[in-house]
Amino acid sequence: MKILGVGIATLDIINSVERYPEEDGEVRVLSQRRCRGGNATNTLTVLSQLGHACVWAGVLPQDSDAAFVEEMLRQQQVDLRHVHHLTSGKLPTSYITLSEESGSRTILHLRDLPGYRAEWFLEEVDPGEFQWIHFEGRDTDELEKMLLSLSAVEGLQVSVEIEKPRPGIEALFHLPQVLLFSRHYAQSTGHASAESLLKRVARQLGGQRPLLFCAWGDQGAWAFDRQGGLLHVPAVRIPRVVDTVAAGDVFNAAVIHALSQAATPLEALQQGCRLAGKSCGMVGVEDVVL
Numbered sequence: 001m002k003i004l005g006v007g008i009a010t011l012d013i014i015n016s017v018e019r020y021p022e023e024d025g026e027v028r029v030l031s032q033r034r035c036r037g038g039n040a041t042n043t044l045t046v047l048s049q050l051g052h053a054c055v056w057a058g059v060l061p062q063d064s065d066a067a068f069v070e071e072m073l074r075q076q077q078v079d080l081r082h083v084h085h086l087t088s089g090k091l092p093t094s095y096i097t098l099s100e101e102s103g104s105r106t107i108l109h110l111r112d113l114p115g116y117r118a119e120w121f122l123e124e125v126d127p128g129e130f131q132w133i134h135f136e137g138r139d140t141d142e143l144e145k146m147l148l149s150l151s152a153v154e155g156l157q158v159s160v161e162i163e164k165p166r167p168g169i170e171a172l173f174h175l176p177q178v179l180l181f182s183r184h185y186a187q188s189t190g191h192a193s194a195e196s197l198l199k200r201v202a203r204q205l206g207g208q209r210p211l212l213f214c215a216w217g218d219q220g221a222w223a224f225d226r227q228g229g230l231l232h233v234p235a236v237r238i239p240r241v242v243d244t245v246a247a248g249d250v251f252n253a254a255v256i257h258a259l260s261q262a263a264t265p266l267e268a269l270q271q272g273c274r275l276a277g278k279s280c281g282m283v284g285v286e287d288v289v290l
């Protein structure tokens with residue numbers, strides 16, 4: 001399947017520590033790695049490993065960090081022809097603290113780069129070329145223009161990741177075929193469980209709603225199918241949690257892959273939890289499918 005992913009790439013600087021420090025404290029870093037991150041490019045990297053032809057639409061500055069990211073994506077066979085290079089700005093950088101004690105990852109995100117614009121998408125992307133287009137739910141105005149432009153494209157599946165609350169994003173929930181929510185979004189909008197969020201979104205959208213998914217860390221993930229059934233799959237048990245940084249992005253990739261193969265929502269949840277769980281037991285996402 002040919003898949004376009006629209007969203008960001010970042011540089012991740014990941015420090016592993018024994019336990020998360022107190023404010024104003026000091027702890028020794030056990031190990032450090034520098035890698036490419038960003039939700040859309042993580043998801044594309046995994047989809048590429050699953051055998052899909054992946055294209056990234058996003059923005060990069062012109063610096064050595066961006067060159068590093070491009071090299072990493074090329075190694076994963078991700079096509080970069082819809083990348084826009086800007087002369088100003090800096091590659092978004094995530095400073096991530098990974099606690100070995102809890103497995104949690106705490107992120108400080110530096111962002112000084114404009115986002116991908118709908119006008120580029122409308123001028124340069126031929127949606128008929130793709131079977132699936134996956135968006136990060138970021139700038140709502142830009143996203144709306146892109147989603148509306150796809151409403152009449154036959155045979156195209158569209159998914160949107162809803163990771164964080166964004167002003168007005170709820171008004172776009174009826175446009176894609178698949179919505180992938182995060183626990184962060186659920187909690188930020190007052191929901192203590194995936195079930196509570198998915199039921200409310202389903203109620204608001206009524207009959208013609210997309211398939212709804214919501215991952216919830218070590219409790220696994222939930223989905224709401226089009227018939228109104230709530231589905232749950234527990235997280236897989238892994239001997240040692242090593243790296244949960246991109247678990248949600250791996251989950252999204254596995255769900256998209258499963259649905260593209262005509263899997264049921266329950267099978268998609270199972271595949272999502274299996275691959276995301278596997279990724280938590282290893283470093284990075286570059287070899288998660290091997």
Ligand code: ADP
Nearest residue numbers: 182215216217218220221235247248273276277
């Ligand atoms: P993110 O915070 O990256 O958006 P989550 O933490 O919700 O994503 O995790 C996504 C998926 O990864 C979960 O649905 C689950 O299947 C898997 N997962 C996350 N943490 C663990 C864990 N500690 N053990 C096993 N699987 C996990």
